[in-house]
Amino acid sequence: DAKTTQPPSMDCAEGRAANLPCNHSTISGNEYVYWYRQIHSQGPQYIIHGLKNNETNEMASLIITEDRKSSTLILPHATLRDTAVYYCIVRGFNDYKLSFGAGTTVTVRA
Amino acid sequence: GAVVSQHPSRVICKSGTSVKIECRSLDFQATTMFWYRQFPKQSLMLMATSNEGSKATYEQGVEKDKFLINHASLTLSTLTVTSAHPEDSSFYICSTQGGADTEAFFGQGTRLTVV
Numbered sequence: 001d002a003k004t005t006q007p008p009s010m011d012c013a014e015g016r017a018a019n020l021p022c023n024h025s026t027i028s029g030n031e032y033v034y035w036y037r038q039i040h041s042q043g044p045q046y047i048i049h050g051l052k053n054n055e056t057n058e059m060a061s062l063i064i065t066e067d068r069k070s071s072t073l074i075l076p077h078a079t080l081r082d083t084a085v086y087y088c089i090v091r092g093f094n095d096y097k098l099s100f101g102a103g104t105t106v107t108v109r110a
Numbered sequence: 111g112a113v114v115s116q117h118p119s120r121v122i123c124k125s126g127t128s129v130k131i132e133c134r135s136l137d138f139q140a141t142t143m144f145w146y147r148q149f150p151k152q153s154l155m156l157m158a159t160s161n162e163g164s165k166a167t168y169e170q171g172v173e174k175d176k177f178l179i180n181h182a183s184l185t186l187s188t189l190t191v192t193s194a195h196p197e198d199s200s201f202y203i204c205s206t207q208g209g210a211d212t213e214a215f216f217g218q219g220t221r222l223t224v225v
Contacts, residue, residue: 032211043116043203043216044154051211087153096207097144098214100154 003027003090009105018075020104022088025069030093033064035073037084038103044087047073078108113137116204116217123194123224131189131220133204139184142207144214145177147200154203160187194224 005023012018024033034049048055048062050071055062061074075082087103113136123129133143141162146154158179159167166179176198178190191198201219208214 034213038154041201041219041221043114043205043219046213046215049211049213096142096209097156097159098205098208099156100146102153 003099004088004101006086006088006101006104008102009107011107011109012075012078014080014108014110015077018078018082018106018108020073020075020086020088020106021070022073023070024088024090027068027090028092031090031095032092033062033068033071034089034091034098035060035062036087036089036098037082038087039081039084044100047086049091078106080108080110082106083108114204114206114215114217116220118220119218120221121223123222125195125224126193128190128192129194129222131191131202131204131222133187133189133217135185135206138206140187140206141184143181143187144205144207145179145187145189146203146205148203148219149200157189160204162187191222194222196224198222199224 032049032051035047036044038044048060050062064071085103085105087100115134117132143160145157147157148154156169157172160179160181162181168174181187201221203219205214205216
């Protein structure tokens, strides 16, 4: 069973913020939300992860709703190099395997 | 962050031959690594868990005699595709294990084409 639901695709304009939604309505208390992205013909790249607090790093921000049933990855200033498939993954404390869904194909347009 | 180096990045082989893919952890010791396969326009599918010093654990439907995994040291795991056929053509990716609060790191991937 899929633990997360993401839109299949989205476009965004270069220089603008890209907001990528993810639903994880069955998430349990000890499960983290991870985001990875995969640029064409490369291995996945870690972006950010969080448990319940919002998180920010040099790549992106992660906003998790208070009930933890959904989250949003924010790329503050999208560039053409951000074009990739973005995966939202829920990972438990004892869950060492990553289960990849279909992800969201993000296309950044000039 | 951890660096995982995968080699080769792409390989073309003839049907019936075997191909070895290497996955090295460059700056840490990896007791466990994962191997994934990705077909065009599809997501990553976990094939097996590679355990240092012991047998690999394969996901359901993955033939262990066809996809040989060796994890003889803490810095090297290898995947050998034996008697390759065109349907084995795919993108193969290795990764570290990570933890609940620690990200996994992925290799660059290997594009295998069997002709």
